[in-house]
Amino acid sequence: MNAPLPVTDTAAPQRVRQLPGPADKPPAHITVRGLYKNFNGSVIYENFDLDIPRGKFVSVFGPNGCGKSTLINLISGLIPIDGGEILFDGKTLAETRIGYVFQNYREALFPWMTAFANIEYALKLRHVPKPEAQERVRKLVAHLGVQIDLTLFPYQMSGGQQQLVSIMRALVVEPEVLFLDEPFSALDYEMTLFMREQLQRIFEETGTTMVLVSHDLEEAVYLADYVLLLSRRPARIAEYQMVPVARPRNDATLASPDFVELKRHCLEIFQREVRGS
Ligand SMILES: Nc1ncnc2c1ncn2[C@@H]1O[C@H](COP(=O)(O)OP(=O)(O)O)[C@@H](O)[C@H]1O
Ligand SMILES: [Mg+2]
Structure with missing residues (x-):
């Protein structure tokens, strides 16, 4: 028999603030709220909010040393957060398979x-x-x-x-979520291209929420449903760019006008963030 829900559950204020976004925004799987992290006094994240949508592929891209690896390490619990809250469908990391x-x-x-x-x-x-x-x-x-x-x-x-x-x-x-930190960076180009296809296929077949850190903008856009562009430290979301390009993607995708334009746009944001102007 199901236990009755505690009354406080329904009466409690909503803990997770909704981030502004397009009306067709998919439901969040991971919610990061008020994240704070510093290394020896150097602030990497401060009051940082992020939604990772369910069953989508998010690529994280940004300047070297801005905190890309740190972000997925914090979300996946490899390193402790100094403040804020990270929930998976409202559950803690301990209750989630990653x-x-x-x-x-x-x-x-x-x-x-x-x-x-x-x-x-x-x-x-x-x-x-x-x-x-x-x-x-x-x-x-x-x-x-x-x-x-x-x-x-x-x-x-x-x-x-x-x-x-x-x-x-x-x-x-x-x-429920797969994190990948520059998984192909030590591979030669041919193998990298092959592995991208494997990963794309695995993503399509499993529907697992995936978060990939990449230093290769073409790869980041090619694989993603959303590209998370981070600023220099302390990291802000410079842009959270949707990639509405049909799957499966292939070599022809790389030359398609939509893809080329999205990549160009992301590069422009990136350059603005690197220059800091
Ligand atoms: N364990 C650590 N101790 C101290 N500083 C760290 C540690 N991990 C990362 N940093 C620093 O935090 C910043 C962000 O690092 P990182 O997330 O690895 O950047 P990237 O965006 O290149 O993946 C860098 O300045 C890095 O030197
Ligand atoms: Mg890194």
Whole structure:
């Protein structure tokens, strides 16, 4: 039997302030309110508000050192916030399953474990029984149609293959949100292009809310439903640009007038923020 809702629940003032935005704004999945963070007295975020919409792909772009990695590290709980509130559907981080893909895949995987065991480890950490864990890894791999020999060890794999394993390790727990911090920056160009397509496909197939930090504007716009353009420190939202370009996107997208114009617009904002004028 359901317990009756406490009366205070309905009477309580709404805790999450609505941010101004277009009327067709999708529902927020993550709400950041009044975020404050400093490192040794240097303020990175001050009274910072942000909505991350559900099931959308948000790319974070901005000047070097403005706080892009810090933002996703704060939201994902890798580093503590100094003030404010971050909620996932009104829930705390502890009540939410998240995945995180690190920039440096070389340090992200356990070198003494096969690719399969690396992915399975994420479930072992959550005390999922071994037969079930193995079944879930197999299902994910089949679902994604990944063509990698998972009996290989990381050193036997290319950088792109290792990063794909990292992404699968993050996905196997079926996260509500996946964070990626410049996941392709250590890959060569060919592999980067390949991985972008893989990520786009995974996003479309899983519908997971994704937050990607990228230093490559073309990549940021190409993958995103929204590009979050940050200012120099203390970081403000310079612009939260919607990318209304059809999916799946492909090479033709990069040359389409809509895409080119959006990229140009984002670059203009970025340059204004870098110059600080
Ligand atoms: N753990 C830390 N301790 C002290 N300063 C940090 C730490 N992490 C980041 N910073 C500083 O905070 C600022 C923002 O860093 P970061 O979020 O990594 O920037 P980016 O936008 O390039 O990802 C930088 O000036 C960086 O030097
Ligand atoms: Mg960074």
